[in-house]
Amino acid sequence: MIHDIHEECGIFGVYGHPEAANLTYLGLYALQHRGQEGAGICSSDGRHLFLEKSRGLVADAFNEKRLRRLPGHISIGHNRYSTAGSSVLRNVQPIVAKFALGTLAVAHNGNLINALEIRASLENEGAIFQSSSDSEVMVHLIAHSKGDDFYERVLYALKQISGAFSLLILREKELLAIRDPYGVRPLSLGIKDGAYIVASETCAFDLIGAMYVRDIEPGEVLIIGEEGLRSMKLMNSYKKAFCVFEFIYFSRPDSNIFGGVSVNEMRKEFGRQLARESMNNADLVIPVPDSGVPAAIGFSEESKVPFDFGLIRNHYVGRTFIEPKHHIRHFGVKIKLNPVRKLLEGKRVIVIDDSIVRGTTSKKIVKMVKEGGGAKEVHLKICSPPTIGPCFYGIDTPTRQELIASTHLVEEIRKYITADSLSYLSLEGLKRIIPGAHNYCTACFDNNYPISFPGEHLEQMQFLFR
Numbered sequence: 001m002i003h004d005i006h007e008e009c010g011i012f013g014v015y016g017h018p019e020a021a022n023l024t025y026l027g028l029y030a031l032q033h034r035g036q037e038g039a040g041i042c043s044s045d046g047r048h049l050f051l052e053k054s055r056g057l058v059a060d061a062f063n064e065k066r067l068r069r070l071p072g073h074i075s076i077g078h079n080r081y082s083t084a085g086s087s088v089l090r091n092v093q094p095i096v097a098k099f100a101l102g103t104l105a106v107a108h109n110g111n112l113i114n115a116l117e118i119r120a121s122l123e124n125e126g127a128i129f130q131s132s133s134d135s136e137v138m139v140h141l142i143a144h145s146k147g148d149d150f151y152e153r154v155l156y157a158l159k160q161i162s163g164a165f166s167l168l169i170l171r172e173k174e175l176l177a178i179r180d181p182y183g184v185r186p187l188s189l190g191i192k193d194g195a196y197i198v199a200s201e202t203c204a205f206d207l208i209g210a211m212y213v214r215d216i217e218p219g220e221v222l223i224i225g226e227e228g229l230r231s232m233k234l235m236n237s238y239k240k241a242f243c244v245f246e247f248i249y250f251s252r253p254d255s256n257i258f259g260g261v262s263v264n265e266m267r268k269e270f271g272r273q274l275a276r277e278s279m280n281n282a283d284l285v286i287p288v289p290d291s292g293v294p295a296a297i298g299f300s301e302e303s304k305v306p307f308d309f310g311l312i313r314n315h316y317v318g319r320t321f322i323e324p325k326h327h328i329r330h331f332g333v334k335i336k337l338n339p340v341r342k343l344l345e346g347k348r349v350i351v352i353d354d355s356i357v358r359g360t361t362s363k364k365i366v367k368m369v370k371e372g373g374g375a376k377e378v379h380l381k382i383c384s385p386p387t388i389g390p391c392f393y394g395i396d397t398p399t400r401q402e403l404i405a406s407t408h409l410v411e412e413i414r415k416y417i418t419a420d421s422l423s424y425l426s427l428e429g430l431k432r433i434i435p436g437a438h439n440y441c442t443a444c445f446d447n448n449y450p451i452s453f454p455g456e457h458l459e460q461m462q463f464l465f466r
């Protein structure tokens, strides 16, 4: 059940547009990479909230009929990340609830590290939970909070929770966009035809023709309503902890995140730095598509080793793919990637990938480039440092024991994946490239966790992730 506490997702909100739900649908489409398990939209016409959600991809979850059932000028949407064990509809967001002050819908990206304790204490007070998602914990917290008005309740509730949260709250007449004081997950504000747009990543603005205005600040509660924008401070953000893995793997390269930094540019720079740190004689640089592409271009530019697409990705492999049983089973990575033999045969090939988590993908890729492609040598270069720490803040990484780099030396990993050489980007190199690197969480590479675990939860986490 460990996956139930992971909440990696894409969120999108609109305030003040007659086609709010349609724009949200498009926004979720652009954020599909952040979650494929389920999609939901909740809209408001100023008096009532309307909710439609379904398992699966955005394009499958919605059709014209469903979108027509979402009237109004305010809307929030959510893509849920695909994790094992919890792919039930009731976990698909937004989560909607009625309470003393009206109706409320919540969409959340991130991971609360004290959700289990809060849930237990709310249950003690009589709250009944329908899902295992963090968002429901927040809904109940707000509903049970004390305070004269809604905003006081929200602030009170948010002060109880610890962890990573980029959050959208929809009420009948307003939209709230909130980012935790560390700013772990990205969240940006845009504008289109006078309407305000909020999105996990700016690539969603591009699709609908919205202009980027600014990020929601760490620790900010932005209220978007009839009077325009109003900002409250949840608490002072003393220490920022932007997630470095958003640059490495999670965000789309056409997004600018964490104060407008281009993901594509960062990935290219990681590749250039990797070339400066670990060069060897080779005939060709190829990326593992898609996440390795910008870094491989950077590596090629810096090293002057020619770049080409030696692995072709099938973009139509979705979650609906059924592997036939019996002897033709176990395609594994082959169903996704295929080598271009004409390019690779007899060559010394540098393969660039973004990260190694368990090591199983890399092993298959090395084999594919050697056996399928006929490469003479395969030098695998990873444009991030060894992943040694599990993420408690929303990136879906396995337990510490399953992270190959936490239990094995680089040379042992090289042997396991059968590469001729294996190099990683150094942590120093990574930090040199990222502007304001001290503002980033790099716990997955250095075990330095910026948000501490409260009380008993530490033991529980250590048990789960040991």
Ligand code: AMP
Residues within 6 Å of the ligand: 249, 291, 353, 354, 355, 356, 357, 358, 359, 360, 361, 362, 395, 396, 397
């Ligand atoms: P593996 O080493 O076989 O566990 O998988 C590593 C590959 O998974 C990397 O090359 C990444 O492209 C991809 N990856 C890294 N982090 C994640 C994540 N949080 N969720 C899904 N895929 C990931």
